[in-house]
Amino acid sequence: MSLQFEGVTQHLWVAKCRRYAMNTGIVHDAGHAALIDPALLPDEVEEIAAFCEQKHVQVDTVIITHHHWDHVLGAARFPGAHLLTHQAYLGQMALDLEHTWSAIRRFYASEGVAVSGSFSPPLPDLTFDRITGLMVGELRVQLFHTPGHARDHLSIYDAESAFLWAGDLLSDLEIPFISYRLDAFERTLAMFAAMDIRLLIPGHGNSTRDRAEIARRIADDRAYLSELRRLIEPVVLRGGSVQDATAACAGMVVRNAADNAEAHAMNVEQVFLECGGSAPPNVLLGWSREL
Ligand SMILES: [Zn+2]
Numbered sequence: 001m002s003l004q005f006e007g008v009t010q011h012l013w014v015a016k017c018r019r020y021a022m023n024t025g026i027v028h029d030a031g032h033a034a035l036i037d038p039a040l041l042p043d044e045v046e047e048i049a050a051f052c053e054q055k056h057v058q059v060d061t062v063i064i065t066h067h068h069w070d071h072v073l074g075a076a077r078f079p080g081a082h083l084l085t086h087q088a089y090l091g092q093m094a095l096d097l098e099h100t101w102s103a104i105r106r107f108y109a110s111e112g113v114a115v116s117g118s119f120s121p122p123l124p125d126l127t128f129d130r131i132t133g134l135m136v137g138e139l140r141v142q143l144f145h146t147p148g149h150a151r152d153h154l155s156i157y158d159a160e161s162a163f164l165w166a167g168d169l170l171s172d173l174e175i176p177f178i179s180y181r182l183d184a185f186e187r188t189l190a191m192f193a194a195m196d197i198r199l200l201i202p203g204h205g206n207s208t209r210d211r212a213e214i215a216r217r218i219a220d221d222r223a224y225l226s227e228l229r230r231l232i233e234p235v236v237l238r239g240g241s242v243q244d245a246t247a248a249c250a251g252m253v254v255r256n257a258a259d260n261a262e263a264h265a266m267n268v269e270q271v272f273l274e275c276g277g278s279a280p281p282n283v284l285l286g287w288s289r290e291l
Helices: 042-054 089-111 182-193 213-238 242-248 259-273
Strands: 006-009 012-016 023-029 032-036 058-063 082-086 126-128 132-134 140-147 155-160 163-167 199-202
Touching: 006 032, 006 058, 023 042, 023 140, 032 042, 032 132, 042 058, 042 126, 058 132, 082 089, 132 199, 182 259, 199 213, 213 242, 213 259
Parallel strands: 032 058, 058 082, 082 126, 163 199
Antiparallel strands: 006 012, 012 023, 023 032, 132 140, 140 155, 155 163
């Protein structure tokens, strides 16, 4: 087994996938389970299925936190389960289908996984708008809309243990990837700042129970977003170019700068455009290239 499942609460097992420091989760109670973003590679998905069988829990639901390629690969392995996403998932998946499929092909090729045919995106039969409760056995967890990284992004919260499954937010390795909108991202982080979070599990990176670190991750990411806005808005106001915006942000301190340089450059573009700047499409890196 390459996945090591750790019982981080009485009702949550978490394992780290081999690639992208990606976390995959199993919420469980009384013989029932909901999977969260079940893994990446086919053998890992099989291990999740085998682990659930060994623990005698039935997979009732698969939750996909958002439509990006690395979060949708395992759902098809559980055809008997409900698939739960945010209601914007289908539209976003339709928009990004080509990029999603080419990213999956590239990933599988780099891992030596044979692929045949084309990609059929998993289709949800349960969706919601702002917030919804999900029963897993006798346990009720809350799913809520947390847009910013993606329009259809959701997070999961258990009030009893106060764990937050953040999805692609609050990573200690990545900076915020503003692949949807800055204003939505700002509201999402403001919401996190007001919550009681005692265990934070990001979609990529390390989980933490350290309350000071949880507060710091939220504060650091909010500071990063507000600095982008503070530096880029004046450039747009004076009719500057996207290159001017890039120059204005050149001195920003970005964590894991080498790994996050391209994401930071794309964030600058995204914020420039969102603040009202305009640029010819051929000069933009664009988030869609990476999705
Ligand atoms: Zn993502």
